[in-house]
Amino acid sequence: MRRTPMIQLDSVTIQYGPIRAVDTVSLDVEAGEIFGLLGPNGSGKSSTLAAIAGILRPVSGRIRIQQHCIRDKAEVCARQIGFVPQEIALYEELSVWENLRFFGELYGLSGRFLHQRMEISLHTVQMMPRAQQSVGTLSGGLQRRVNLACALLHDPAVLLLDEPCVALDPCSREVLFNTLSSLRQQGKAIILTTHHLEDAEQWCDRVGVLLQGKLIALDRPARLFHEIPHKTVVLGQLRLHLAEQLEQIARSRLGKDIAFEVWGKQIRIEAPSQELMGRALATLCTTGIELESFRTPPARLDRILEESAAAATEPAILPFPTEKGEAWAA
Numbered sequence: 001m002r003r004t005p006m007i008q009l010d011s012v013t014i015q016y017g018p019i020r021a022v023d024t025v026s027l028d029v030e031a032g033e034i035f036g037l038l039g040p041n042g043s044g045k046s047s048t049l050a051a052i053a054g055i056l057r058p059v060s061g062r063i064r065i066q067q068h069c070i071r072d073k074a075e076v077c078a079r080q081i082g083f084v085p086q087e088i089a090l091y092e093e094l095s096v097w098e099n100l101r102f103f104g105e106l107y108g109l110s111g112r113f114l115h116q117r118m119e120i121s122l123h124t125v126q127m128m129p130r131a132q133q134s135v136g137t138l139s140g141g142l143q144r145r146v147n148l149a150c151a152l153l154h155d156p157a158v159l160l161l162d163e164p165c166v167a168l169d170p171c172s173r174e175v176l177f178n179t180l181s182s183l184r185q186q187g188k189a190i191i192l193t194t195h196h197l198e199d200a201e202q203w204c205d206r207v208g209v210l211l212q213g214k215l216i217a218l219d220r221p222a223r224l225f226h227e228i229p230h231k232t233v234v235l236g237q238l239r240l241h242l243a244e245q246l247e248q249i250a251r252s253r254l255g256k257d258i259a260f261e262v263w264g265k266q267i268r269i270e271a272p273s274q275e276l277m278g279r280a281l282a283t284l285c286t287t288g289i290e291l292e293s294f295r296t297p298p299a300r301l302d303r304i305l306e307e308s309a310a311a312a313t314e315p316a317i318l319p320f321p322t323e324k325g326e327a328w329a330a
């Protein structure tokens with residue numbers, strides 16, 4: 001049974017003047033879920049996140065945080081949201097600890113409780129040993145961890161991260177995702193934007209793909225990444241055109257489990273398992289059919305993104321919706 005979503009977007013549309021950046025996007029994210037928002041540059045990821053954070057007002061549609069509409073209950077919702085922007089938003093001349101105190105006070109925290117929350121947040125991102133170091137002397141990756149700690153100070157139920165992996169080396173990325181996984185275990189609802197398919201596949205529970213402001217795919221990564229889960233497909237380039245007689249011999253030797261199609265010097269082979277694919281390739285070889293090269297075709301999500309990158313990424317210029325006011329950026 002599906003639980004009540006923490007974050008609900010219902011037909012959300014965001015415009016910058018006549019430019020439609022996000023087009024009737026609907027999605028739900030539950031407690032204890034990491035949701036990845038993927039898409040090429042300019043597809044509307046940051047705008048979607050900013051609208052959920054309450055920084056940007058959609059021209060139409062509805063956003064709810066823990067069932068509260070952010071339009072009507074802006075303050076209640078803001079208390080439930082931790083937002084980690086793309087840019088590092090810290091005071092370089094202040095220490096890590098001083099930065100946390102400053103942002104904690106902005107959230108209205110004080111005294112012993114603030115002190116406790118600062119310690120917990122720094123522990124969560126593994127930065128306690130650096131508490132007294134000035135932020136300007138930290139690497140970009142470590143600054144990002146402090147950025148995240150600041151967003152955790154008020155213990156929000158919802159965490160939004162805009163491109164958290166930018167400029168992170170593999171080790172920092174591992175720390176980041178381990179941190180997010182433990183926050184997921186605590187029941188937080190997490191949305192992050194990323195360009196890294198492998199991160200989305202490894203760490204996200206569900207993935208939504210935006211293209212020109214539209215949500216064109218939404219599924220579990222395993223389903224998005226592996227179009228043909230029970231079959232293995234190889235696309236090959238033949239050294240020579242295939243004579244009809246040789247093709248018939250190959251078909252009889254491969255048997256009914258292996259399907260292949262030939263067009264020109266291209267061949268597409270489909271086998272029910274990796275093992276049978278290996279045997280099929282060997283059989284073709286011993287039949288005298290030489291492959292110059294072969295590759296596995298891109299999975300569904302790779303292809304969606306490949307196609308989207310090839311397509312014009314400029315957003316559609318559409319008439320302004322009449323029912324509500326103009327989009328505005330804070």
Ligand SMILES: Nc1ncnc2c1ncn2[C@@H]1O[C@H](COP(=O)(O)OP(=O)(O)OP(=O)(O)O)[C@@H](O)[C@H]1O
Pocket residue numbers: 016019020021039040041042043044045046047048313314315329
């Ligand atoms: N303040 C703004 N004024 C006008 N247009 C904007 C503004 N912010 C974003 N846009 C446009 O809205 C569209 C969506 O932008 P957005 O930043 O949300 O995309 P994105 O997927 O986050 O891109 P990126 O991966 O490059 O960060 C883009 O075409 C962008 O040019």
